[in-house]
Amino acid sequence: MCKNRAMERRHLVAVLALDHVVGFDLGTPTQVFSAARDEDGRRLYDVRVCTPGSAPVRSSAGFTITPDYGLELLAEADTVVVSGVGHGSRVLADGTVEPEVRDALRAAADRGARAVSVCTGAFVLAAAGLLDGRRATTHWAHADKFRELFPHVDLDPDVLFVDGGEVLTSAGVGAGVDLCLHLVRNDHGSEVANMAARRCVVPPWRPGGQSQYIVRPVPEVADTSTAAARAWALEHLAEPLDLRSLADRSRMSVRTFTRRFREETGASPGKWITQQRVERARHLLETTDLAVDQVARHAGFGTGAALRQQMTAVLGVPPSVYRTTFRSAG
Numbered sequence: 130m131c132k133n134r135a136m137e138r139r140h141l142v143a144v145l146a147l148d149h150v151v152g153f154d155l156g157t158p159t160q161v162f163s164a165a166r167d168e169d170g171r172r173l174y175d176v177r178v179c180t181p182g183s184a185p186v187r188s189s190a191g192f193t194i195t196p197d198y199g200l201e202l203l204a205e206a207d208t209v210v211v212s213g214v215g216h217g218s219r220v221l222a223d224g225t226v227e228p229e230v231r232d233a234l235r236a237a238a239d240r241g242a243r244a245v246s247v248c249t250g251a252f253v254l255a256a257a258g259l260l261d262g263r264r265a266t267t268h269w270a271h272a273d274k275f276r277e278l279f280p281h282v283d284l285d286p287d288v289l290f291v292d293g294g295e296v297l298t299s300a301g302v303g304a305g306v307d308l309c310l311h312l313v314r315n316d317h318g319s320e321v322a323n324m325a326a327r328r329c330v331v332p333p334w335r336p337g338g339q340s341q342y343i344v345r346p347v348p349e350v351a352d353t354s355t356a357a358a359r360a361w362a363l364e365h366l367a368e369p370l371d372l373r374s375l376a377d378r379s380r381m382s383v384r385t386f387t388r389r390f391r392e393e394t395g396a397s398p399g400k401w402i403t404q405q406r407v408e409r410a411r412h413l414l415e416t417t418d419l420a421v422d423q424v425a426r427h428a429g430f431g432t433g434a435a436l437r438q439q440m441t442a443v444l445g446v447p448p449s450v451y452r453t454t455f456r457s458a459g
Contacts, residue, residue: 139175140316143206143237146180146196147214147230147253152188153302154213154247161309164325165317173317177202181230189215200233208312209237213248213268213301221249221271224278226256234259244296245312247305251298255279259296266291268301306331318415319408355379355390359401366406366429372398402429407443410436414452421448 144158155178162174179198180186186194203209211234220226234257238244246254251267252275254260264283267275272286285291290299290308299308306329314322326332358378362370375398376386390398410428413419419427425436437447444451 140207142174142176142208143202144178144210146178146186146194146212148186149189149215149218150186151213151215152190154305157247157305158210158309160329161325164328165313165321203233203237206242208243210245211250211253213250220252220256224256226253231257246298248301255282263293263296264291265298266300319412355393366409367427370402406430407439414448
């Protein structure tokens with residue numbers, strides 16, 4: 130990455146909107162990528178919205194979007210994000226898109242552009258043939274229809290997003306935020322992604338393998354929340370954290386605390402703590418020169434061996450490789 134960002138062309142993100150586009154899915158990439166800034170406050174991405182023929186498209190919420198660009202934008206984009214579409218969309222009904230949309234997406238992928246979908250945007254990528262033989266996800270409510278239309282795609286409807294390298298897909302609505310932040314984190318590191326999340330007032334990190342929130346009840350009253358225990362745990366990740374102590378902080382039995390915790394976060398307390406410790410380790414590896422064993426202690430893993438095991442399991446790479454990757458990119 131060039132040190133002088135003033136001389137560097139910004140990463141171009143083309144957000145594709147088709148008829149019956151979901152407004153939230155269209156706004157997610159434009160908001161999150163625009164919130165990613167460097168240390169001088171300069172935007173790291175150039176985000177533009179396009180439609181076939183630069184024509185207005187109707188949203189699923191009943192308003193019309195008038196874009197500034199047509200499909201020619203895909204020919205120069207570094208990342209193409211396909212927004213989700215709602216009921217009434219052709220691709221949800223029969224699994225096809227207009228030939229010019231299909232061809233533009235294929236051409237972008239063939240020249241190396243990163244292809245991304247939010248929610249039912251996965252139907253569009255699949256219709257263009259970009260998901261054949263790949264693992265992907267979409268909104269859980271559309272999983273059966275997706276499998277019917279695209280049997281050659283390895284659909285996993287139980288995760289927030291799937292990172293396939295050149296092609297990435299997210300689950301429904303809010304999971305698009307997680308995927309966009311994941312891309313910012315991979316491109317520029319945790320510090321930039323965390324600040325972008327703060328600007329958007331959203332959680333900075335939920336791992337892609339976390340389950341979609343499918344028929345999970347909301348806690349009945351606020352005073353039974355585990356939020357206070359989670360906030361305390363984040364301040365004490367370097368210390369031993371046992372389930373009984375966390376439950377006591379919430380004035381609950383272990384059984385009730387565990388149930389409430391899973392309802393609120395989608396993960397068990399143990400898994401959630403491991404996720405937060407991995408995130409702490411990532412930040413330290415990116416921003417400090419601490420040795421791996423020191424990072425492990427600060428993140429609460431105790432030993433370098435334990436940190437290596439957890440990072441390899443969660444991220445697919447050990448700490449040393451992770452640090453080298455981000456130091457090289459910086």
